[in-house]
Amino acid sequence: MNAEEIATDDSVVTDMADAVPATTGQDRGFVAEDIVFDASDLSVYYGDFRAVRDVNMLIQRKEITALIGPSGCGKSTVLRSFNRMNDLIPTARVEGNLLYRGVDLYDPRVDPVEVRRRIGMVFQKPNPFPKSIYDNVAYGPRVAGRKKGLDDVVESSLKKAALWDEVKDRLQESAIGMSGGQQQRLSIARAIASDPEVLLMDEPCSALDPIATARIEELMAELKDEYTILIVTHNMQQAARVSDRTAFFSVEVDETSDRRTGLLVEYTTTEKLFSNPDDERTENYITGRFG
Numbered sequence: 001m002n003a004e005e006i007a008t009d010d011s012v013v014t015d016m017a018d019a020v021p022a023t024t025g026q027d028r029g030f031v032a033e034d035i036v037f038d039a040s041d042l043s044v045y046y047g048d049f050r051a052v053r054d055v056n057m058l059i060q061r062k063e064i065t066a067l068i069g070p071s072g073c074g075k076s077t078v079l080r081s082f083n084r085m086n087d088l089i090p091t092a093r094v095e096g097n098l099l100y101r102g103v104d105l106y107d108p109r110v111d112p113v114e115v116r117r118r119i120g121m122v123f124q125k126p127n128p129f130p131k132s133i134y135d136n137v138a139y140g141p142r143v144a145g146r147k148k149g150l151d152d153v154v155e156s157s158l159k160k161a162a163l164w165d166e167v168k169d170r171l172q173e174s175a176i177g178m179s180g181g182q183q184q185r186l187s188i189a190r191a192i193a194s195d196p197e198v199l200l201m202d203e204p205c206s207a208l209d210p211i212a213t214a215r216i217e218e219l220m221a222e223l224k225d226e227y228t229i230l231i232v233t234h235n236m237q238q239a240a241r242v243s244d245r246t247a248f249f250s251v252e253v254d255e256t257s258d259r260r261t262g263l264l265v266e267y268t269t270t271e272k273l274f275s276n277p278d279d280e281r282t283e284n285y286i287t288g289r290f291g
Ligand SMILES: Nc1ncnc2c1ncn2[C@@H]1O[C@H](COP(=O)(O)OP(=O)(O)O)[C@@H](O)[C@H]1O
Pocket: 046, 051, 069, 070, 071, 072, 073, 074, 075, 076, 077, 078, 089, 091, 260, 262
């Protein structure tokens, strides 16, 4: 469907599912009908500063795609561009193309609020509202105007986030009293409650202990049956454990301006990236020769 139709059609998201992706990528093991995102020559700027460039990625449905690389290489910036969260930063803008289900995500007529409902986000630090567990999960559906069936949405979201058994007897208690790992699963339940297709996770385990981290990793493996997941992680072992494909980003320093720009160096299956990468910079990073 074209942008004109998007502008006039309330059911744009349903229709997006029928759109044909621009690139097929069969040669890299992608199934054309199942390409959720198609980023080509994407750069993200903050004002004049190009924070990251050369983002060429197809994202396959119901896979886990990991973004790794040194601090400052633009992982969070790229992740936020995938659900227009960068729109909330006044200086941020994208160049290049980013298709979601074949539709230009940055077409001015695409509604960013609907985009963020379809493409949910989980942050590094769990950020529950100072409200009850129930109200945290019900928040998104309520904002969207839903009144009926909230109990069912809350229960099924908490079940999918592997949290139901721990909280079912205290749904009216404050979410603030939960452990960090529980709060992070609550953040996932909250995203799930809005019925997204994609979950973006920005270092979701970096504030958690190893046991809580393992639970989130197990949960991600379960969620993959239903959702497409992109995860930023600074933990290479985590990327290797949980993801199907991995994108390695690096940083280049411009000698005259001393500006650092992130770039996508290599994007392939996780198995290949960690065992037999094509690019020497990837090799150096995964073997610890470069931080
Ligand atoms: N809101 C912002 N305004 C200006 N520059 C930013 C902003 N957020 C990030 N940057 C810059 O963009 C680059 C990439 O940052 P980021 O995406 O946070 O990297 P990573 O997540 O890989 O550590 C860095 O140079 C950072 O300083």
